[in-house]
Amino acid sequence: MSLTDIDDLVARIRGRGARSVTLQFPDGLKRRAPAIASALREAGISVIISGDPCYGACDLALDMLRWTDLLVHFGHTPLSTREDVLYEPFLMDFDPERLAGALPLIGGKTVGLVTTTQHSGMIPAITGYFEGHGITLLTAEGGPRTAFCGQVLGCSYVAARQVAAHEILFVGTGLFHPRGVQLATGKRVVAVDPYTGEASVVDGERFLRRRFALIERAREADTFGILLSTKTGQARHDLAERLATLSDRAAVVAMREVSPEGLLDLGFSCYVNTACPRLAYDDQVRFPVPVLSPQEFEILCGVRSFDEYAIDEMT
Numbered sequence: 001m002s003l004t005d006i007d008d009l010v011a012r013i014r015g016r017g018a019r020s021v022t023l024q025f026p027d028g029l030k031r032r033a034p035a036i037a038s039a040l041r042e043a044g045i046s047v048i049i050s051g052d053p054c055y056g057a058c059d060l061a062l063d064m065l066r067w068t069d070l071l072v073h074f075g076h077t078p079l080s081t082r083e084d085v086l087y088e089p090f091l092m093d094f095d096p097e098r099l100a101g102a103l104p105l106i107g108g109k110t111v112g113l114v115t116t117t118q119h120s121g122m123i124p125a126i127t128g129y130f131e132g133h134g135i136t137l138l139t140a141e142g143g144p145r146t147a148f149c150g151q152v153l154g155c156s157y158v159a160a161r162q163v164a165a166h167e168i169l170f171v172g173t174g175l176f177h178p179r180g181v182q183l184a185t186g187k188r189v190v191a192v193d194p195y196t197g198e199a200s201v202v203d204g205e206r207f208l209r210r211r212f213a214l215i216e217r218a219r220e221a222d223t224f225g226i227l228l229s230t231k232t233g234q235a236r237h238d239l240a241e242r243l244a245t246l247s248d249r250a251a252v253v254a255m256r257e258v259s260p261e262g263l264l265d266l267g268f269s270c271y272v273n274t275a276c277p278r279l280a281y282d283d284q285v286r287f288p289v290p291v292l293s294p295q296e297f298e299i300l301c302g303v304r305s306f307d308e309y310a311i312d313e314m315t
């Protein structure tokens with residue numbers, strides 16, 4: 001596992017003409033900050049570390065550019081082409097043999113492959129491993145939010161939809177992304193965790209039942225807060241304003257960090273999330289009241305049917 005080559009990073013910082021930088025890390029990588037900061041300082045570069053939470057390239061600490069020349073954003077692939085932002089994706093290695101558990105679950109000979117940012121560098125090795133077992137893996141370009149063929153994000157499953165296969169292999173950890181792939185594409189999805197080796201066929205049905213129950217619970221709400229993120233790559237102002245027109249009991253609420261305490265303080269009896277889709281889907285248990293996706297609110301308001309249920313994406 002390597003985060004970054006310091007000499008190479010110094011050269012690229014100098015290549016942008018910067019003498020001072022802000023370092024921004026997702027929480028899982030923040031512990032690397034002290035070592036990287038001192039290496040850069042030794043190279044004569046002045047450093048500030050952003051200590052705020054960061055979950056994706058959608059959340060750039062651009063306000064720090066008032067004090068430093070360049071923002072170095074670690075752990076994610078580019079979402080913008082700004083000259084004053086340098087992206088340092090974090091690519092992780094693993095032994096492709098760890099994916100063996102997926103082999104008996106795969107039904108076809110030609111299968112689509114998708115993975116998350118940190119495993120995107122392993123795509124040639126994964127493809128070679130499955131080729132050796134008689135399975136051809138195909139990848140497709142994603143949308144503007146992804147940088148690599150076969151890369152998916154929790155807000156973009158374009159690479160899964162576009163790939164010319166009816167079955168998809170997801171390589172990565174957790175249930176959130178493979179479930180999103182299954183619901184966004186309707187394809188058969190096999191998920192395999194490259195660290196535990198666990199493999200399974202993804203079933204989105206239970207998730208859908210939970211979401212439908214939540215929509216029914218939300219029918220009791222008398223006020224709706226439409227959450228509008230102020231983060232650089234999450235702000236969907238037009239969507240939030242459109243959703244607010246669907247109910248005369250709805251109001252747009254702009255927030256940077258969406259927290260259970262913040263929602264409780266605001267006092268709405270239901271919220272609609274136009275920020276990172278993961279908030280509504282994965283964090284519901286933390287919230288005191290229903291937090292619906294935009295599509296779920298449309299169902300509640302009668303402008304979309306249950307049959308037209310769709311996973312929320314920012315493609």
Ligand code: SF4
Pocket residue numbers: 055056057058059153154155156233234275276277278
């Ligand atoms: S919006 Fe959410 S899923 Fe998309 S890049 Fe940001 S943190 Fe990741």
